[in-house]
Each structure stands twice: as structure tokens, then as C-alpha cells.
Amino acid sequence: xxxxxxxxxxxxxxxxxxxxxxxxxxxxxxxxxxxxxxxxxxxxxxxxxxxxxxxxxxxxxxxxxxxxxxxxxxxxxxxxxxxxxxxxxxxxxxxxxxxxxxxxxxxxxxxxxxxxxxxxxxxxxxxxxxxxxxxxxxxxxxxxxxxxxxxxxxxxxxxxxxxxxxxxxxxxxxxxxxxxxxxxxxxxxxxxxxxxxxxxxxxxxxxxxxxxxxxxxxxxxxxxxxxxxxxxxxxxxxxxxxxxxxxxxxxxxxxxxxxxxxx
Amino acid sequence: xxxxxxxxxxxxxxxxxxxxxxxxxxxxxxxxxxxxxxxxxxxxxxxxxxxxxxxxxxxxxxxxxxxxxxxxxxxxxxxxxxxxxxxxxxxxxxxxxxxxxxxxxxxxxxxxxxxxxxxxxxxxxxxxxxxxxxxxxxxxxxxxxxxxxxxxxxxxxxxxxxxxxxxxxxxxxxxxxxxxxxxxxxxxxxxxxxxxxxxxxxxxxxxxxxxxxxxxxxxxxxxxxxxxxxxxxxxxxxxxxxxxxxxxxxxxxxxx
Numbered sequence: 001x002x003x004x005x006x007x008x009x010x011x012x013x014x015x016x017x018x019x020x021x022x023x024x025x026x027x028x029x030x031x032x033x034x035x036x037x038x039x040x041x042x043x044x045x046x047x048x049x050x051x052x053x054x055x056x057x058x059x060x061x062x063x064x065x066x067x068x069x070x071x072x073x074x075x076x077x078x079x080x081x082x083x084x085x086x087x088x089x090x091x092x093x094x095x096x097x098x099x100x101x102x103x104x105x106x107x108x109x110x111x112x113x114x115x116x117x118x119x120x121x122x123x124x125x126x127x128x129x130x131x132x133x134x135x136x137x138x139x140x141x142x143x144x145x146x147x148x149x150x151x152x153x154x155x156x157x158x159x160x161x162x163x164x165x166x167x168x169x170x171x172x173x174x175x176x177x178x179x180x181x182x183x184x185x186x187x188x189x190x191x192x193x194x195x196x197x198x199x200x201x202x203x204x205x206x207x208x209x210x211x212x213x214x215x216x217x218x219x220x221x222x223x224x225x226x227x228x229x230x231x232x233x234x235x236x237x238x239x240x241x242x243x244x245x246x247x248x249x250x251x252x253x254x255x256x257x258x259x260x261x262x263x
Numbered sequence: 264x265x266x267x268x269x270x271x272x273x274x275x276x277x278x279x280x281x282x283x284x285x286x287x288x289x290x291x292x293x294x295x296x297x298x299x300x301x302x303x304x305x306x307x308x309x310x311x312x313x314x315x316x317x318x319x320x321x322x323x324x325x326x327x328x329x330x331x332x333x334x335x336x337x338x339x340x341x342x343x344x345x346x347x348x349x350x351x352x353x354x355x356x357x358x359x360x361x362x363x364x365x366x367x368x369x370x371x372x373x374x375x376x377x378x379x380x381x382x383x384x385x386x387x388x389x390x391x392x393x394x395x396x397x398x399x400x401x402x403x404x405x406x407x408x409x410x411x412x413x414x415x416x417x418x419x420x421x422x423x424x425x426x427x428x429x430x431x432x433x434x435x436x437x438x439x440x441x442x443x444x445x446x447x448x449x450x451x452x453x454x455x456x457x458x459x460x461x462x463x464x465x466x467x468x469x470x471x472x473x474x475x476x477x478x479x480x481x482x483x484x485x486x487x488x489x490x491x492x493x494x495x496x497x498x499x500x501x502x503x504x505x506x507x508x509x510x511x512x513x514x515x516x517x518x519x
Contacts, residue, residue, distance in 0.1 A: 175352070255397065
């Protein structure tokens with residue numbers, strides 16, 4: 001296994017694409033075709049970022065956004081994961097919940113924001129509710145698909161060795177469905193992260209990265225908006241690569257249930 | 264009393280084309296510690312019959328008795344090994360795969376892993392205890408599967424073409440290993456194969472099945488001293504006899 005040179009090469013590739021795109025942006029920003037107030041240079045954005053970080057405002061906003069995402073997502077996992085697994089295992093449960101999921105899933109989570117504001121008021125409850133809604137379906141559907149894709153031989157072998165329904169569930173079905181469950185967590189986080197920023201723009205009163213962008217627009221502080229966007233992107237990237245990447249390497253990749261990603 | 268009694272077992276399937284007999288009135292006995300091979304071409308019902316003995320399928324009529332008790336479903340008095348390498352749990356190491364049945368029995372951990380390691384030693388894989396299945400070759404995975412099926416000490420070992428997906432050289436090694444394991448553990452083995460040479464090498468007795476409908480055609484005791492020489496005249500004569508029972512549809516002598 002030559003994982004290390006591969007990792008280095010993939011970091012090189014990622015850095016190359018980022019640097020090229022950044023250089024193109026800087027070129028356009030400095031060309032003078034567009035007003036600097038609308039298209040600030042990267043150093044200006046960097047300054048806004050450093051100032052925001054040093055005065056503690058950006059970390060504060062990031063913490064409240066993360067709090068909403070993680071709480072909403074935890075709720076989505078607590079409900080979606082067991083329900084999806086039960087749907088995959090038991091036909092009547094599938095028959096009852098699948099039509100519901102199919103009907104609710106296509107509704108964009110942000111379309112619920114005005115309704116949630118009326119129900120829960122402006123603030124955390126609405127944002128967490130939206131995150132929950134956005135993250136629930138990817139979690140649910142992936143868990144459901146994962147259980148349906150469990151190799152029937154594992155169930156046969158497990159029950160031949162004396163596993164009862166409870167042991168089959170915890171020791172065969174859940175690990176057997178793990179590649180899908182991890183994909184579900186990933187997609188749920190991504191959807192949650194997208195939804196929370198939107199929800200904060202519409203429903204948060206004065207905290208959160210979405211709110212920072214919305215508020216900066218009022219004062220034409222494009223550099224602050226872009227700085228907040230960079231933080232949003234960075235946190236998303238860190239979660240995707242570090243949290244979910246590590247989870248994948250420690251489980252399904254180690255077990256040979258999925259192949260190594262390239263890039 | 265025979266260890267396993269197969270009594271008038273039939274299984275019919277309902278298909279769009281009507282009722283099809285998968286197994287029709289199969290009857291035979293299997294003695295304690297006997298190595299019995301079920302041989303026949305695909306579609307003869309040999310795997311179906313094995314699945315009925317395992318308790319995965321219920322016969323339409325007739326019954327199976329093990330130690331005098333009628334089989335009503337799965338039970339840990341039987342261990343089973345399938346053909347597909349994917350039968351192992353990919354998320355468990357070889358050792359923890361083998362320990363699964365003991366875990367289900369409630370055997371506590373230091374003892375559980377000790378027994379599992381002994382089983383791995385039996386199939387000569389103790390060095391690979393901590394390897395995950397995807398790092399093992401097909402033959403090694405099947406050896407883990409054998410150790411796993413024996414670990415919780417069932418009286419009967421059921422095997423459904425366990426070496427059919429292996430290359431010929433590995434298969435020969437595996438047959439020798441299985442013979443050793445059987446001699447050491449004295450399990451009653453029911454082994455399904457379409458490979459006539461494999462049946463003559465392994466079996467005390469061969470039950471020949473023919474398809475459409477799946478029926479027991481003949482029972483042939485193999486009276487050769489072990490370990491057997493696959494190139495001896497007597498060995499080849501047994502193969503010819505089995506092939507004669509199977510008729511034109513049978514596999515070639517080398518099982519290819």
C-alpha cells in the first residue's frame with residue numbers, strides 16, 4: 001500500500017486547481033473592468049477574513065452556524081437512520097413511510113422557511129428545523145437502500161450461526177449497510193450545510209455565517225461577504241475530507257467494502 | 264440410528280409455467296461421522312436439498328430428522344459453508360468472523376477468541392487471524408468459512424460447492440485440508456458438488472441426483488483407503504460409475 005505518495009499527489013493536484021482558479025479571479029478583479037466594491041481583490045478579502053477572525057466575530061458566527069447544523073443533523077440521524085433501517089427490513093413500515101418520504105422529499109427545505117418562521121419564530125428553532133428537514137431524507141433513503149443491499153448470504157450465515165433478529169440487526173445489517181450509511185451521513189451534512197446558510201439569511205436574527213453575508217450586503221461590504229463564503233466553504237471542506245474521509249478510512253475502506261477515492 | 268434421516272422429502276415451486284418439482288421424494292440416511300457427497304448437474308435439486316437440511320427451506324412434504332429430532336428450522340447443531348467467498352463478514356477480521364457463532368452463544372471473550380484461534384489453526388490460518396477477508400485469497404476465505412462453521416461445534420457440517428469457484432490447484436489443496444479437518448473433528452459432513460472427481464476423493468458414500476425433477480438416482484459407497492490417489496485405476500472406475508449414473512448430461516471426469 002503506497003497510500004502516502006498518493007495522498008501527497010492528490011494534495012498537489014488539489015492545490016494546483018485552487019491556485020489556478022484564485023489567480024484567474026485575481027486577474028479579473030485587478031483588470032479594472034468591474035468596480036472594486038463589487039469584486040474585491042483577494043488580499044482585501046484576506047484582510048476582511050483576518051479582521052473577522054481576530055475580533056472574534058467570524059468564529060462566533062461559525063460556531064452558531066455549526067451548532068445549528070450539528071444539532072439539526074443529529075436529530076436527522078436519530079430519526080432517519082433507525083427509520084430507514086426499519087423500512088429496509090420490514091415491508092409494512094416501508095409501505096407506510098416510503099410514500100410519505102417520496103412526497104416530502106422533493107420540497108426544497110428553504111420553501112419551508114416562511115412556514116417554520118410562523119410556527120417557531122425567528123431564530124435557532126427555525127434554522128435547526130430546516131437543517132433537520134434537509135438532512136433527514138438523504139439519511140433515511142441511504143439507510144433504506146443500504147439495508148436492501150445487504151448480501152443475503154451474510155443474513156443466512158448469521159442466522160445459521162444462531163443470531164436472533166436483534167443480533168442480526170446490530171451485527172450484520174448495520175455494518176453490512178455501512179457504506180450506504182456513511183454516504184447518507186455525507187449527503188445529509190452537505191444538504192444541511194447548504195440549508196443552514198439559506199435558513200440563516202431568512203430566519204436568523206443576528207448570528208450565523210448566512211446572516212453575516214445577508215447583513216454585509218446591506219452595507220455593500222463585498223469583502224466581508226466573500227470572507228464569510230470562504231469560511232463556509234472551508235468548514236464544509238474540512239468536514240467532508242477530515243470527518244467523513246476519516247470515518248470512511250476507519251471503516252468501509254479498511255474492510256474493503258468500497259475502493260479508495262482518487263483526488 | 265442414522266445421524267441424519269432424509270425421509271420422502273419433496274419440494275415443489277410455483278412458477279408462471281405451473282408447479283415444478285425441485286426435489287422429488289428423496290430418501291436416504293447419513294451415518295454419524297460419515298462424509299456424504301450429493302452429486303448432480305445444476306438443477307438436480309442437490310443445493311435445494313442441502314438448504315432443506317440446513318432449515319433455510321421447508322419441504323413441501325416429507326421430513327428430515329437429525330439425531331431422531333425432526334428439523335423445523337435453522338439450528339446451531341448444523342454449520343454451513345457456501346460457495347460464494349462473500350459469505351464472510353467483510354467488517355470482521357478472520358478471527359472475529361470465526362468467533363461470531365460463539366458470540367451468539369454467549370461465550371465470553373478471552374475464551375471465545377481462544378477457541379476461534381484454535382479453529383483457525385485447524386485450517387492453518389492462525390497467522391492471518393487479524394486480516395480482513397478482502398486481504399485473503401479465495402481459498403483462504405473458504406478456509407476461514409470452514410473454521411467459522413465449525414467454531415461453535417455443530418455435529419453436522421453442510422457444504423454447498425465450497426471449492427467450486429477456486430482454481431484446480433487450490434481446490435486439490437483444499438480437498439486434502441478438508442479431509443484432514445474431517446478426520447480430526449469427526450463431523451458428519453453433507454457436501455454438495457457437481458464435480459465427480461471431488462466426490463470420489465472426499466466421500467464415504469455418494470448420492471447421485473438427476474434433474475427434472477430432482478431425484479435420487481443411485482447411492483454409491485466409495486470403498487477406497489484414504490488418502491486416495493486420484494490417478495489410480497480404482498479411483499477412475501468410481502468416476503466412470505458415477506458418470507454412468509448421471510447419463511450424458513454429466514460433467515467430464517475432471518469435473519471441468
